[in-house]
Amino acid sequence: GDSVTQMEGPVTLSEEAFLTINCTYTATGYPSLFWYVQYPGEGLQLLLKATKADDKGSNKGFEATYRKETTSFHLEKGSVQVSDSAVYSCALNTGTASKLTFGTGTRLQVTL
Amino acid sequence: EAGVVQSPRYKIIEKKQPVAFWCNPISGHNTLYWYRQNLGQGPELLIRYENEEAVDDSQLPKDRFSAERLKGVDSTLKIQPAELGDSAVYLCASSALRTANTEAFFGQGTRLTVV
Numbered sequence: 001g002d003s004v005t006q007m008e009g010p011v012t013l014s015e016e017a018f019l020t021i022n023c024t025y026t027a028t029g030y031p032s033l034f035w036y037v038q039y040p041g042e043g044l045q046l047l048l049k050a051t052k053a054d055d056k057g058s059n060k061g062f063e064a065t066y067r068k069e070t071t072s073f074h075l076e077k078g079s080v081q082v083s084d085s086a087v088y089s090c091a092l093n094t095g096t097a098s099k100l101t102f103g104t105g106t107r108l109q110v111t112l
Numbered sequence: 113e114a115g116v117v118q119s120p121r122y123k124i125i126e127k128k129q130p131v132a133f134w135c136n137p138i139s140g141h142n143t144l145y146w147y148r149q150n151l152g153q154g155p156e157l158l159i160r161y162e163n164e165e166a167v168d169d170s171q172l173p174k175d176r177f178s179a180e181r182l183k184g185v186d187s188t189l190k191i192q193p194a195e196l197g198d199s200a201v202y203l204c205a206s207s208a209l210r211t212a213n214t215e216a217f218f219g220q221g222t223r224l225t226v227v
Contacts, residue, residue: 004154032213034215036218041220042220043115043116043203043218043219043220043221044155044203044205044218045217045218046215046216046217049213049215051213089154089155091154093213093214095211095213098143098160098168098211099145099157099160099168100145100147100155100157100216101154102154102155102156103154104152104153104154105154
């Protein structure tokens with residue numbers, strides 16, 4: 001079945017550091033890939049997505065590229081801020097089942 | 113535009129008691145999902161509705177869980193009787209379409225603690 005594997009957290013970075021959160025997937029067919037973010041006290045919200053190979057999703061300075069050859073969708077940001085502290089979850093949707101399959105989430109803590 | 117609204121936000125009950133969660137999706141969204149998120153895990157789908165029809169309930173423990181979506185709008189998820197292992201966050205989400213690249217909008221969730 002479909003699955004998503006994320007690097008374990010928590011990840012603690014200093015402000016302005018470079019961020020990478022790894023995400024790899026296993027899926028039947030050609031999934032769409034998503035990164036969701038959950039800020040403290042809030043619900044899951046879409047951060048970015050990519051729907052086909054080599055697509056790059058971007059939002060709020062975050063980027064992720066759909067790599068079919070390595071079945072990966074790593075999240076990156078060049079300079080994190082304290083306000084980026086949240087839980088980041090990678091997910092896929094193959095459309096066949098029309099449901100999101102999530103990774104376990106990675107907690108990011110950014111300090112001054 | 114109002115988002116997905118869930119209530120209650122928190123619920124503590126004793127085992128063997130019943131509990132119900134309510135969800136109001138975004139207006140116009142035909143697809144509604146209930147997910148369960150156990151501690152340290154990602155959300156897992158329990159049931160998906162297309163309008164008022166449950167089209168995927170394969171992961172719903174039907175011996176104790178039930179759900180309904182009256183008139184294709186609001187939805188209720190019920191557990192009766194609750195067990196200790198049901199402690200989790202229950203998430204409701206909705207989307208306008210059910211294609212693979214359609215964004216799902218999530219509510220804040222209901223955190224259930226069974227003692």
